[in-house]
Amino acid sequence: MSRLAARPIRRVLVANRGEIAVRVMRACEEADLEAVLAASEIDATGFAARTAPELVVLGPAPPSESYLNSKRILAAARERRCDAIHPGYGFLAENPGFAAAVADAGLIFIGPPPGAMAMMGDKIAARQAMEQAGVPVLPGVTGRAGVDLAAARRAAGRLGFPLLIKAAAGGGGRGIRIVRQAGELEAALAAARRESEGAFGDGRVMLERFIEEARHIEVQVLADHEGNCIHLGERECSIQRRFQKIVEEAPSPFVTAALRQRLGETAVAAARACGYVNAGTVEFLVAPDGTFYFLEMNARIQVEHPVTEAVTGIDLVRAQLAIAGGGPLPASQDEIVMRGHAIECRITAEDPARDFAPCAGKVGQVVWPTGPGIRVDAGIESGDTIGVHYDSLIAKLIAHGPDRMTAVRRLDRALGSVVVLGVETIVPYLQAVLRHPLFRAGQATTAFVAREMAGWPPPGETLPDEALVAAAVAEVLGSSGGGPVSGRASAGTGPDPWDRSDRFRVGGS
């Protein structure tokens, strides 16, 4: 099957949205491939659509009628004579049924084979396969049918507390609970199973020892159809809120050269164990003493791939295209050298002061930062609308520098010059993370956000005078008759057939 799939690609359907759709289309252009963007109706006039060489509309805004609708995506690929589909991340990217359907339709799925994806998508199956391959996993209990209360109680007796309950079909932080004492076990297990059932249609959960002050460290791998597999070093993603990464860096300030080599070799072994092809990421939990445990394998390009690109000089999306077309790996293991330090921040439209509530609406002026070592992968530009149907990531900001402190300072300054007018973003929160002494010292673990950032914003913090001066001046100038103050309120002065919130209502009801 993998041999059948490996033939040159000519024309790629990009079945995703936002920054990753833009990223993939650019890579196609640079690889001299044609690209067709498959977008929902609401996205058909957005930033990605404006940059698309060609556009096909999938259907209304809800994902079930567009980015999650495999029939419509396959029909679009056929209609536009594409020979390959890039799924981006999220949506159908790790759906083995979709990957198989793409292959069945005679098209190339730009990602791993369905079998490897299916194995890694089931956390219980993956854990068992990894144990067999000699990849260390966390002490815990599992089973094809998941863990029930009796089994959980037995496991707790053996493993002790704290414990972690995880959905077998998990992802995105749903179906996860930390249990710190026996009395919490029953309720937590029930909640995790309910949440997992609701989110994935699969209520099976598993139990593992919960490691305090652990690091989330993942290794990027690339595998071709000839059985070659290399790793591109690690990324540390310990800064997470609600189990979602917001700051990622490469290399990890925690990882020594010796640990890097062991992590890399283990990641390659994990990829080989499931017959992996194309780009993937093996996630590990690393304890303070340096012991590490397999967490899961992400069978897709990841949001945080740019930090690895920065330090290795390898274009990972380009490598995806080359590998899917039967081409070789972009480098041998010996040629992979990490240079400098890179950190990414995810800029989401969420209000960090109100429990990260997503913020939707039309944005006014958007200005992205510039300068040495700064990369911006954006999904919106000025005047675009952030809708409620999709996730809240609007851009990724990556700083690369000769050393970690330079990267931190570049990123902090770049964040300070981001302008996204009209919606709250987590930029001020991200700046607070970057300025925290523990983060600066490279000592932030997965416990950092809950412990160090809980009080954000600091209660006594005053507003900058310059902001208050600007606010007052704008009131004075604005009140003297349609002055310079603009933004959301000034944009609509009557019914506008192009108003995207109207469209949104059509699509969303």
Next chain:
Amino acid sequence: MSRLAARPIRRVLVANRGEIAVRVMRACEEADLEAVLAASEIDATGFAARTAPELVVLGPAPPSESYLNSKRILAAARERRCDAIHPGYGFLAENPGFAAAVADAGLIFIGPPPGAMAMMGDKIAARQAMEQAGVPVLPGVTGRAGVDLAAARRAAGRLGFPLLIKAAAGGGGRGIRIVRQAGELEAALAAARRESEGAFGDGRVMLERFIEEARHIEVQVLADHEGNCIHLGERECSIQRRFQKIVEEAPSPFVTAALRQRLGETAVAAARACGYVNAGTVEFLVAPDGTFYFLEMNARIQVEHPVTEAVTGIDLVRAQLAIAGGGPLPASQDEIVMRGHAIECRITAEDPARDFAPCAGKVGQVVWPTGPGIRVDAGIESGDTIGVHYDSLIAKLIAHGPDRMTAVRRLDRALGSVVVLGVETIVPYLQAVLRHPLFRAGQATTAFVAREMAGWPPPGETLPDEALVAAAVAEVLGSSGGGPVSGRASAGTGPDPWDRSDRFRVGGS
């Protein structure tokens, strides 16, 4: 003297403007040094001033009263308690008298010692020193007092035509003439001497053989106070109009590994021969057969330094600060490895369709490109004014990619997404260069612009329909009462105390 100069820096006066002032201030911040921007009155509210941690106003807009006024600059440094001055490029950057005055004032000049600068600033003296050091120079005639008509005629008899007449004190393309036959010699010599006298107050010229289809290739060097000197590979800058570079790349598509090593060793020898310290560039003319000749040494950070930074991973401005403070080189020669390919375009506010006439005025919306491998070093942002007192460079756009073709495509796409509303720029011309088959093949020489781009824009070229549609729609919407069309004309609706063209008149008359 160099030992005296080498002591840690704490606070830097940045005596320049535009993108290089911003670049240097950022490097200071990243090196944990304080920075004070010394700006002219007209620049005191511009982009660089808005990004400055601290500002001191030098004087009115004309360079003689601000950026070329060494007394005012030294007074500003003293007043603001700076211990070092970074001159950027242009203005006083290569003025040995200024460098000496800085040292005499007990401050550190962030650049080479005055002696090295003086030797390299005089092309005749530099040529003689290079010959003594075994660095190949072009066949030609020189002499402390320059070349007169009789000597020029004798030289022409010996060297043959074409010949190049160059100002001894030259720079910026002034005082240069190509002579293709004997009949042109007298007039060209007189014109070059007149132009040289007018531009530099020094009418001495020299004569060299003119190499057809040569490449302009330069080597970046770094030297510390301990006598260590390394090179960071070459940049090719053959794309020049009026002897000014507009497209620069690293590595050169012409240079082989063997040639790179010979060029690098020769550049280091040249730097050592004049006692060079800090960052400098040795320029060579390379003939089609690979023989190369010393042209001159630029004793400053250069406009095109980012392409070297991209491929080597070395921050050159940061290295300047470290070296000036007595620190070591950022890497040894063995550690310098070129990775990928980088190309820079200089975006100037000039109209390429009208002989590159500079365009001044207030700009409307400015949008810089984003994405993987894209770096923008900008000197303006939306709403800023481009004045008539300084040069027309408004931003540098640098693309870095795994290979040359990827870099070319990235840069072309990035150029296509540049928005600078209200003034012409050379962006469309730059795109035409990047799309030219000779450039794409890596075969463009110093003859490229004159021979291949003379007919730009192609006479039969039609306007894109989308532009005409936008123009017509804007007329219709704009004519129905103060609609959406804005820019220069809409900005001023009455006397405005902040109008920079008013300020400009005050400063400029």
Next chain:
Amino acid sequence: MEFVFESGERRTTVQIERRGGGFEVRVDGRIHTVEARPGDDGCLDLVVDGRAVRAWVARDGDRRFIKAGPNPAVTLTRSTGAGERPAAGRSPRGPARLEAAMHGRVTVVATRVGARVGKGETLVVLEAMKMEIRVTAPFDGTIAAIDCRVGEIIERGRVLATVTPLAVA
């Protein structure tokens, strides 16, 4: 003129007067001399005490999005000045109007008009961008009104339901 801006718990009074071609602005007793040059699209170039600062200001009803120089963006609410607005859950003397904390879709309406509800009980669930927000009763009370229905897309700030505290019911 005097303006009051609120941000979370913070409340600041700003006084501003025209002086020559510019302004004098007082913030917490600190006096700033300000020149202002409005640009397009919310851009506002200021010189504050001799220092050039580019600011952006956008409005959305009472809310002001401000980004001034390298300072973090802030969202302020311009207070109408007629005293504090009663915050839900803080002063259970009168009925509480529960507003949507985000733009989103109503997925659950878990109560009905006239129902008795306990403090913390979920009344309405909103969903947007893979996130759920539960709107809960701020105190023990009675549902006086429900102003949304399942499936409806609502704007941030829209009133979803009104709860009357038991004491005055």
Next chain:
Amino acid sequence: MEFVFESGERRTTVQIERRGGGFEVRVDGRIHTVEARPGDDGCLDLVVDGRAVRAWVARDGDRRFIKAGPNPAVTLTRSTGAGERPAAGRSPRGPARLEAAMHGRVTVVATRVGARVGKGETLVVLEAMKMEIRVTAPFDGTIAAIDCRVGEIIERGRVLATVTPLAVA
């Protein structure tokens, strides 16, 4: 409605009519269906034949700066439609008004009113950003007027001098 736009030697007529909520636009016989949504600060979001294109348009007198999608930026002159404007140097039947090709400072005025000048002779020199531009006589003629003086800062398009051809002088 009909508009004529010029760019260098190129001259294009564009017809535009409102159709429904949008426009029908004809360019050289090609018909485009266009929806338009004006944004702030010169931004104009278009859908041209089903394809989303962001355009920017700025005005400066008759000139229009246009950037539409990834196409190169163009500067057009909106023609008033009353026939071709006489270009300097092309039709020496009437007097030629010599305009400044760039914003800059007048450094030299090399002639005076009434002087006889030869074709190509330098009349005025402008300087800006280290560049010199020489304004030369387009034909043999007589200086009818000089509208600038040394040291003056002039805007692009400003008339610097008027030359009357010898034939009609």
